[in-house]
Amino acid sequence: MFQPLLNIINYSRKVGTTVKLNYRLLIGKSIARLSPHRFYTNVVEPGNSEIDLNNLTEQLHSVYEQPLIHRLKLDHPVHMEPREVWLDSLSQVEPLRLGLVQLHPEVFSTAPRLDILAKCAEWQRWYRYINYDKVPSPGEIQKGGRKPWPQKGTGRARHGSRRSVLWKGGGHRKGPRGPTSYFYELSAEERALGLRVALSLKLAQNDLFIVDSLDIPFADRQLLIDLYSVRDWGPSVLYVGDTPESLSPAMEEALYSLKASIFMPLSGLNVYSMLKYDTLVLSLDCIDNLQQRLLYYKYRIYRNSSIRDYELELINSVFSLQTLAEKHPSD
Amino acid sequence: MYDKALKLVRKFPRVSLNNISDFEEALRRHRRRGRGATRGRASGRGRDGLQHYGNLEPVGNTGTNTPKYKTIPKYLEFYKDWQDRRQYIPISLYRLQYLIDQERLIEHSTIDLTTLINCRGTTVDPDENQYGVRLHNERGLDVFQGCINIEVQWLDETEETVAAIERHGGLITTSWYDPISIKWLIDPLKMFRSGCPIPRRTLPPTSCVNYYSSPEKRGYLATAPEIMDARKRLANRHGYELTNEDVVFRWLEERKHRSQIYYGLEPGWIVNVKDRLILKPQSDKLEEYYKK
Numbered sequence: 001m002f003q004p005l006l007n008i009i010n011y012s013r014k015v016g017t018t019v020k021l022n023y024r025l026l027i028g029k030s031i032a033r034l035s036p037h038r039f040y041t042n043v044v045e046p047g048n049s050e051i052d053l054n055n056l057t058e059q060l061h062s063v064y065e066q067p068l069i070h071r072l073k074l075d076h077p078v079h080m081e082p083r084e085v086w087l088d089s090l091s092q093v094e095p096l097r098l099g100l101v102q103l104h105p106e107v108f109s110t111a112p113r114l115d116i117l118a119k120c121a122e123w124q125r126w127y128r129y130i131n132y133d134k135v136p137s138p139g140e141i142q143k144g145g146r147k148p149w150p151q152k153g154t155g156r157a158r159h160g161s162r163r164s165v166l167w168k169g170g171g172h173r174k175g176p177r178g179p180t181s182y183f184y185e186l187s188a189e190e191r192a193l194g195l196r197v198a199l200s201l202k203l204a205q206n207d208l209f210i211v212d213s214l215d216i217p218f219a220d221r222q223l224l225i226d227l228y229s230v231r232d233w234g235p236s237v238l239y240v241g242d243t244p245e246s247l248s249p250a251m252e253e254a255l256y257s258l259k260a261s262i263f264m265p266l267s268g269l270n271v272y273s274m275l276k277y278d279t280l281v282l283s284l285d286c287i288d289n290l291q292q293r294l295l296y297y298k299y300r301i302y303r304n305s306s307i308r309d310y311e312l313e314l315i316n317s318v319f320s321l322q323t324l325a326e327k328h329p330s331d
Numbered sequence: 332m333y334d335k336a337l338k339l340v341r342k343f344p345r346v347s348l349n350n351i352s353d354f355e356e357a358l359r360r361h362r363r364r365g366r367g368a369t370r371g372r373a374s375g376r377g378r379d380g381l382q383h384y385g386n387l388e389p390v391g392n393t394g395t396n397t398p399k400y401k402t403i404p405k406y407l408e409f410y411k412d413w414q415d416r417r418q419y420i421p422i423s424l425y426r427l428q429y430l431i432d433q434e435r436l437i438e439h440s441t442i443d444l445t446t447l448i449n450c451r452g453t454t455v456d457p458d459e460n461q462y463g464v465r466l467h468n469e470r471g472l473d474v475f476q477g478c479i480n481i482e483v484q485w486l487d488e489t490e491e492t493v494a495a496i497e498r499h500g501g502l503i504t505t506s507w508y509d510p511i512s513i514k515w516l517i518d519p520l521k522m523f524r525s526g527c528p529i530p531r532r533t534l535p536p537t538s539c540v541n542y543y544s545s546p547e548k549r550g551y552l553a554t555a556p557e558i559m560d561a562r563k564r565l566a567n568r569h570g571y572e573l574t575n576e577d578v579v580f581r582w583l584e585e586r587k588h589r590s591q592i593y594y595g596l597e598p599g600w601i602v603n604v605k606d607r608l609i610l611k612p613q614s615d616k617l618e619e620y621y622k623k
Contacts, residue, residue, distance in 0.1 A: 078432070111333045112340050118351040201346045204337040275348045310605045311520050 068099030068212070070284060074291060080105035087284065088209055090216045090251075093226045101210050101284065103203070104291045106298065110200045113193070117201075119186065120194030120271040126182045135175030138164050191271075192297035198274040207234070209281045214241050214263065219253035224261065234278025236260040240269055242286040266290060418461045419485045420453050424495055425471025427452075427479070441582065441594065442481040444508075444516050457513045466503070468492045475499070478575065480582045482506055486548055493549060494565055500575030502582050506551035507535035507543050512592050519593065523602040528612070531590040531598040531621060555583040590623070597621070 072082045082102040089096045138144065144163030151158055163170045202208040209231075216223055228237065239261065241247055247255075247263045255261050264273065266286045274280060282290075303312075344350065352358070365371035368378045376383045391398045430436040435450035444463060447453050455461050463484025468491050478500040486492060486505055496503045508516060512532045515522045535543050543550035546557040559580070566573045590598050599621030601610040612618055 078434075109333060109337060112336050112346075114346065114351045115353045115357070117346070118353045121348060121351070122353075200333075200337065201340060204340045205343075205345055206341070207345065272348070275346065275351070278345065307520060308524075308605075314604055314607070 067097075070099070070101040070287070072102040072104055072291075073288070074104055074295065076105055080109070083108050083203065085203070085208070085210050088211050090211055090214065090227065092217075093223065093230050095231055098212060101287065103287070104295065107196050107291050107294050108199050108203050108208075110193070110196045112201055112204070113197045116190065116194050116197050117271055117275065120191055120198075121275060123184070123186045123191075124270060124272045127184060127186075129182045131176065131180045131182070133176035133180075134178045135172045137173060137175075137177075138171035141169075141171050144170075188297050192294050194271045195269065195274075196294055196298075198271045199280075202274060202280045207279050209233070209279065210284060210287065211281055212284050213248070214239055214246055214251050214281075214283050215248040216250050216254060219250040221254045221257045224254050224258060233281075236277040237262075237279045237281060238273055238277035239263040239281045239283070240266060240286055241283040242266050242289060246283050246285055414460070416460065418459065419463055419465035420455055420461060421467050421487070422447070422453055422464050422483075423470045424466070424468050424475040424492065427466075427481070428471055428475045428477060431477045431479070436477075436479070438477050438479060439578075440479065441585075442479050443594070444482070444484070444513075445519060445593075448517055455513060455517055457510045457517070461513070462510070463508055463513060466492055468495060471495075477501065480579075482551075482587075484508060489548055490565065490569075494569045494571070497562055497565065497573070498569070498571045500579070502549075502579050504549050504551050504586060505543060506587070507532070507539065508592070509533045515592050520604065523604050526601065528601050528621075529592055529596055529598050531623070532592055534589065551586060552589065555580070558583060590621075 068087055070087060076082060082105055085101050085103055086095070086097045087099040087101050089098055138161065141163040144161035146161070148159050148162050149156060159166070161167075165171060165173055199208065227233070228235075237260070239247070239251075239255070241263065242265065244265050246265070251263070255263055260277075262277075266289060269290070307315075340346070373383060381387070391400050393399075427436065430450060430452050431438055435452065436442055436446065440446075444455065447464065448455065453464055455463060465485035465487055466481075466483045467487035472491060472495055475495050476499055479496070480502045481496070482504050484505060484507065486503075493503055509532065511530055515529065534540070540552075542548055544552040546553040546561040549558060549561070559576075562573060562579075585594070587594060592598065596602065596609075597611075599612045599617060602608075603610065612621065
């Protein structure tokens with residue numbers, strides 16, 4: 001759920017006009033699932049705004065008296081420490097460090113497995129590719145059933161059909177035969193590992209930023225361009241939010257005009273896009289969900305099929321760390 | 332944990348679609364079948380020539396004399412009965428500490444071969460003449476610091492290994508399990524499902540009765556006082572003090588007796604996991620047999 005920090009202020013447009021964005025063009029970008037009524041933004045008079053543009057930083061600091069620390073609620077291995085990252089904001093051009101976010105070490109600092117990334121990117125490219133090339137064989141071409149001229153006596157070479165491989169206009173024996181699918185499966189564990197490796201590399205190479213919400217003060221692309229230059233964010237930026245609704249209308253409008261920046265809901269996060277786009281910006285609402293789902297695929301165990309249900313019940317009821325601790329108290 | 336690698340990556344150019352690739356081994360194109368001059372039809376004999384049409388002699392053939400590979404005898408002392416020899420799976424102190432750190436083995440608890448297999452610390456296969464697990468100190472003497480009561484089937488380099496465990500208040504015993512008992516130990520649930528009564532553990536063969544009776548090797552046939560003396564002697568020799576002696580004495584009394592396979596279960600009992608029942612033999616003959 002996004003809650004706007006500031007009202008939408010657009011001082012560069014005429015007061016009282018509504019801005020209509022082209023619905024069809026936006027379909028081509030990755031925010032096609034949004035409903036049409038969101039593409040209309042109401043322009044507000046500068047005089048009516050609640051917050052002054054001049055003293056933005058002071059007002060923001062007063063809102064947050066303490067730093068926000070988003071703690072890690074999931075368990076992590078004993079020997080790995082959670083990674084800590086600044087919690088930033090898009091409300092102003094300079095970085096406004098609102099607090100810290102703790103990130104799970106197994107999601108954001110796994111081994112840099114470039115081969116896994118290569119596999120995942122390759123899979124993404126090939127699994128849905130179908131090659132529609134088809135070239136007819138001699139039997140598929142119309143005509144060619146009759147012997148063109150008798151076997152002997154004409155002085156010409158002997159032939160059996162007008163559409164054999166030898167003839168102009170004839171078929172091919174070794175050509176591509178029909179739609180070929182290049183579908184194959186990569187296991188869910190491997191794909192989840194690819195995502196974890198990509199996230200770890202983005203963090204290690206200083207290309208991962210976490211933002212409290214995907215909201216900007218006014219729908220102006222120049223704000224984002226200035227933001228990128230000040231914060232040294234790459235020319236291409238990938239914004240990720242929990243749901244399509246995480247993107248605010250102002251941000252939508254600003255991103256629409258920036259070709260190299262796109263928004264994706266969490267379900268669309270993939271290795272290919274993370275490698276293609278230089279900077280990755282995650283919204284705070286998607287962090288918990290992301291980590292939980294990726295760790296589910298790492299740690300899920302297919303139950304040993306030889307153990308029966310009633311045996312598993314007994315094991316779970318009898319074996320617990322607490323009972324063992326009671327039996328053998330440490331000295 | 333991967334700090335070093337990730338620190339290196341920080342200095343490298345940005346990882347992108349144009350600088351990643353799979354390993355060489357995965358990209359290598361292997362020789363495919365049905366290619367070449369014979370298109371896979373010559374049964375591996377090539378095309379024409381003596382190799383294809385003829386009958387070659389085996390390697391080492393010398394025509395009139397018996398070949399060297401037959402005349403020269405094997406070093407039989409080394410090879411005799413090699414397939415019937417007993418095998419013990421090695422496990423190091425480092426591996427034990429690793430399992431304890433991961434909380435797969437719990438400190439201050441009794442560790443059995445069953446426990447080790449349940450936490451996937453080792454695998455033991457009785458069909459391969461494997462009679463259990465042997466503890467060695469090739470790696471982990473300096474690192475081991477757990478207090479455990481562990482039961483293994485053999486000890487390599489006794490003194491240092493035992494000292495490493497007893498230094499931290501632990502206890503180690505070596506015991507003999509015959510192949511049938513090992514089967515019952517490895518997968519108890521599977522054996523309970525069979526409906527057979529828990530068998531008696533046999534005594535060790537004559538060649539290793541002395542091994543399992545000696546307190547220096549902490550054998551299961553040695554008595555508790557003998558082992559307590561041996562502990563004191565070892566502590567004096569290696570220069571550490573014995574702690575946790577009450578608990579260790581309790582552990583010594585709770586050791587399995589010589590025909591027992593599981594803690595808390597006697598031979599002759601039938602365990603019914605489904606109905607949560609244990610059936611014990613009633614007749615005198617059976618009791619006499621199982622209590623020998």
